[in-house]
Amino acid sequence: MSRSLDRPLRRLTLPLAAVLGLALGLALPHNFALQNSLNRALPSPLDQRLLLVGIDDATLGDYGPLSQWPRSLYLQAFDTLEQAGASVIGLDVVLDRDPGPELRAAFDRPRLVLATAPGDPVLDWVPTRHTVTGVSALNSGGGTVREVQTAYPAGSGPGAALVPSFARQVVAQAGLPLPLDTQPRLLRYSPPAQVAAQTLSFRDLVSGNVRYADLQGRVVLIGQNASGVPGLNLPDIDGRLTSGLEWQARAVSSLLAGPLTPLPVWATALLCAACAALAVLFGGLWGYALAALTLLVAPLLWPLGVVFPGVSVSLAAILGSGLVAFERWWQLKTLRLRDPLTGLGNRLSLTRTVTRRWSRRLEQPFGLVILDVGTLSRVNALQGRAAGDALLREVAARLQRTRRRGDTVFRSGPDEFAVLLEEAGAADVPLLAQALERGVGPLSVGDLTVPLTTGAASSAQDLASPTDLIEVASRERYRAKYQRVQES
Template structure:
């Protein structure tokens, strides 16, 4: 069934109403998309790899490497005085804070002798998730959970300042990295907000991982450690230590990732945009793409994606992929609109928005089979004097007159009726479920409303003829012929009456 409601009318010099529908629809869909996807983890992974942070000179790693294990044996069998010697050396070197990323929960005979070392406020001891936060009553140094956020693909992308405390449901236990940053003088709130772990590319100019045995023996330059944050942890290969992968895909010892977490906390934090800001930006991107139209929508999408780079450099997390998708969504609506217009342009009159003669033929064919239960009626309207209006006042005046005529016919349109522009100065109204008696009344009312049509000083005359399906109407052509005869008969009678 083909019909062209007045809401799709396109008039010269006016915006297309379909576009007015596309703008709010684009805004609604973009807001939903931004609400559903406010973060772009893969994009931020790519930016983290492509724009690595320079190695933080404030953070050093003292590694328990293969050479250290050859000297002192398996780490679990060490005399713990070695930790005391190493921490005393670091303290003499003037470090700001020391983190021991080695789990010391198992008791040893000489633990009491380390009370003085492990009770310093600038020393942080690591605990495993689920372990008590207090390792020994006489060790009063702060502790932190040595944990990082491991993704399903085995990559560490983020960490937290705190994790749920299993011993006290509802409470939070500080993380190891957070405690070290606090010991170094940084204020870090205790929350579970995931924070991006900054990636640092290897720098040959920076100090490598310092062997633990060199620290124990005092074979270090104190100036390299002054005011630094030092993490002590296992870096040896092949001993089952905590090794995971970073965003570059490289396997990295856990203590080095903890060092990156501390560096991330000591640096300016990344700022996540509020959800309402992301939604507003997505709506604006979609609307801009709709209003720009064409390939400009894709340009807006690329711009939204490219803006993620300067925002990253300014420590702001812009979900460029989401905003880009919002712009593509707006462009898609524009393409859908154009497809809709092109699909209908072959069967629509651009001046009035009514169907053309081809649309009339399709509509009659579609409804013809049901004429027995729902009789079809047809009104044909023509306007005498229209060509004179064009010749005297121009085609713009003729267009204005046709629009007025179309508006008057539209006032009598019932539900299910379809209106078509039949010719240059002719209209056809295909009537749904219309018997002969109702046809006569409708023809009369349409004729009365058109009798007053005029344009300035020119005389015009509208003629309306009608017919409906019946026993003597066997084809659509018969219906058209019957309506045409009725129209010419009325036109002739009205001319005779005027004479």
């Protein structure tokens, strides 16, 4: 199939692919299902500095419901951890009840982080000399991929102050202060077996049934991991109910390791636009190959902390391939009306165009010029068919340059072209035919001179049908050709 048929449609499909790809990237900047799959398939190890102390079912069985615990239990745990040399202690239990003046000062410890409830970021009874607080919150949203922020707004208004998150405060006490912002950061998935291996029971910690060597220099998180705690045990990406303590441990570990960073929306949109346009530009099956390649980029960038929207970019490439398929369908649909060599309309297209115009011939008269390319058979025989094809393409190009705006050029036969002259009266048609012949000639291929012969007819003549118009122009061309041969 000739590339001349591709170019006009390609000028439309290429920018259309870029626009549709851009829109796709803006509509689907994040691929949560892909993130879930990669997060589970390529898990990140829990930071080895972390040690979890879980308030589990056995602990609640010994000490009763958490709301009835004496605050001295926490102080016993703090004393044991400090004696063992723990570097940071984070208590992910909201203590909303004043323990009294005797114990109040005992909570004022360096490198201790206390959790506050979302929407109530202040513990009024907590001393302010050393104590650090952070709001215990995670972004659960509607999907299974959980996120964390380094800060959350204290109110609902646009000018609300930012309150540090619990995970951020623990990381800051560990020596990595992060800026306070509300940008969601994806949590890295850690294997449950590793999380369990780095977890102690709160009961064992209080009773002293621990090795100090296991606690020295560790970042310790104390929180609930008992089963059936409403609001704290949330479904994980593998469907398993996960405790709030494990979620906070992943948040702290993710921040310590550098959180997974999704591409900006504008970057995703530009990538989608580029892939859709490249799929159209390359054509064929290259778009599908590009779609497969972009899906492979996502797992390669995941270990580097970059969340690549492979599904969106891949869909953009497939969208471009769809436009390529549309191009092929349109070309096949219009092939019966087009000359594959020159891209011009063929004889059938000429007949249909004249027939459509015929009913308006009295109000808008038009003319038809048929131009014969002489010695084409000799050019093919002596110079080769490629030379003959080049000659026909050259004649088509010259006719396109010479014609008036609104006139239409056709290749109506193996060695003839037709030009439909819009708004041309009977007196104008012969003059326009001469102008077209002068604009195309003179022609030569090697030593061969290529003669041109024209015949013209006007719709203003006394003709009965569109076919008569074509026949009259053809007879005029034959008459002129016969006369030229006789003279030579």
